[in-house]
Amino acid sequence: MNILYITLSEPRLSERGIYPDLVRALRRASHEITIVYAASPARYKKTELIRENGVNILRVVVGENFNVGLIKKGINTLKLEPLLKLAIGRFLKDKSFDLCIYATPPVTFAGVVDYCRKKFGVRTFLMLKDIFPQNAVDIGLFKKGSPVYRVFKSKERRLYALSDAIGCMSEGNLRYLKEHEPWLEDKRLSVFPNTIEIREPENGALAKRQPKEAVSFVFGGNLGKPQAVEWLISAIGDRRLKERRDIVFYMIGTGSEKEKAAKAAKELPNLIYREALPPDEYERLMAGMDVGIISLDHRFTIPNYPSRILSYMNEKKPVLACTDEVTDIKELVVEKARCGLWVSSDDRDGFVKAVSTLAENAGLRREMGERGFEYLKENFDVELSVRLLERMINV
Template sequence: MKVLFLMFAFPDMNKSFNMYTTLVEEFVNHGHEVTVVAPGIGKTGIYVENGIPVLRAQTLPIKNVPNYLKGISNVLLPFQFERALNQFYKEKSFDLVISPTPPITLVDLAAKIKRKFGNKFYLILRDIFPQNAVDLGFMKKEGLTHRYFRKKERKLYKEADYIGCMSQGNIDYVMKHNPEVSEVKLHELKNYQKPYNGFGSDPQLLKKKYGIANKFVVVFGGNMGKPQQLENVLVLAESVIQFPDIVFLLLGEGVQINKIEAEAKSKGLTNIKIQRTIPKQEYQDLLSVCDIGLISLHKDFTIPNIPSKALDYFNVGIPVLASLDRATDFGKILDEEQSGMWSYAGDHQLFHENLLKLYQSPDLKSTMGQNGNTYFKRCLTPEIAYNTILNCLN
């Protein structure tokens, strides 16, 4: 097939990878003719990344910017992508368009392409927007901005021929709040990642480099913003300050990273280390020498998020310690797979107790880590995601 990927979070494949780059590679490896359009920071053009041509469209800043600027960038994105497509692929047709959320604004371009070529449109539903913005207080429900994006969301579900949801909870949520959507469109497309194939670094040197030698390391990897409510992690770190070998390693970026760093310093939390973004291979190597992977979701979420950072933890075989909102069904997954322990956000006592159970029981920690890795291999690889999408088309 001739497949067009309209991508938002798409790193340079020469330097890194994520869920979406690995799916593109999976389609290429299966012999499909793939076209990728993604944001770029330089001049619009086609760049060869890991042997795959990627059309990078010059856009406004998207990451680590104020919400109002992010909103403007998202609104302009379909026009910038369309201009780039017309410049470089004007006469090219497509059999399938694949696009994830965020953002939802690319629906306008996807619908236009669908009308032109009669192709199928597959939606990878990850963020359920704009409700997640309402939950976090970024947007007023039924306000002008909300109504605009809610209209886009309804159009998105209408135009999509197939909708891959992260979990059954996601499917149930979409059906409950959008009863006009045909249920046959909806199915489960779990998060996915290419399997971790072992060390690119020396374990002991890596531990020494990040100051975690001879430590019990609780790691948090990924975005540090309001959705993660990392204040709960600070409370947890403070509750175990008397254990000198327990250290919290926070890896990543985000609009709240400076705030979290300042609060940790003001509280005298010497057991917290913060490290900005590092190369993906080294990131996975570093996770693999840690003991526990942290998940933290904001207590006010009303949508069932499945945190993608859990993929990294399952992939390298470390157990999950999670603080969750009451809407997600991620805790149910942890229980079913016996791959981690969880509590509700705000239940600091249980969060603390769960950490100590894993800290004090090496066998429990090891077993849960192995269970998570087994679950990953069974359900969370790009090949499984690829087959799920292809099965819809067949």
């Protein structure tokens, strides 16, 4: 089948991640992929259609949406949809597609999706990775019922209405959507889990900066408000942990809270911060870690399901999940995969106890890591995503 994939981010097809892994798997299954994405003017000078790794890529140069002021970002956001539609009409006018896929975030692609439905007569599939604006309300970015909320809620519902099918990350996600958007027909909703290309874990590791006997805990990925970075720093800085020399924590990544992580690493003897690393270096570093941390703000009322957990499971790392009570990550980690421990992300005592349990039991860490890897192979292989997409159009 011919698939049109619309995204805000630059596709990095040689890297690992749920989206590049999916594109590569679709190509292996002999499907034709065309990616349309919003390119940064700082990196590219003109809009163009290229072919890379067997995939058509329409690079649409739009206004910068990252690391700019709110007013400029707002103006560039308004220009985004018209520029994408203009480029699709110009460069893809002779193409035909069977399926159009896209993910949240963002919820602002409804106009582009509508344009593609009408132009190509294509079926549309939303990969629901983010329930916005409710997640922003949960962590206090704005209030429910405010003008900003109403604008984004309208965009969210329009995107749902334009989607022939919506794939939710987990059963919890699916239940939430059915409960809060009862106007959506059940037949349009299904579970479409995060999946990855599963690889044998690396044996090598970068040299560690801490003593060899120290057990290393790593939090890698986006460092933003949803990840409860401030709480995680405070828990790591608990005197019962920072006085120990047999435990060290890593924070790796970038985002709105990165300065807090960098500052804390200078003040706490048990925390090391590294900004985003090249993929190969990041994977080697991960191979040397002992435990992977998932962190989400305890105020969430929507069941988030971070894809980061899959990379931990692939590396046979036990998981310490620090989240809200609502997410079914707890069920995955503790009951289904039995690959780690869970604590509420406002329970510092629980965090200290869980860290101590994992640090002091190497055998338990190995058992959890092995169980997580086996569960990953059975439930989160990217080939599952390919089969689900193929089923949509009865291939």
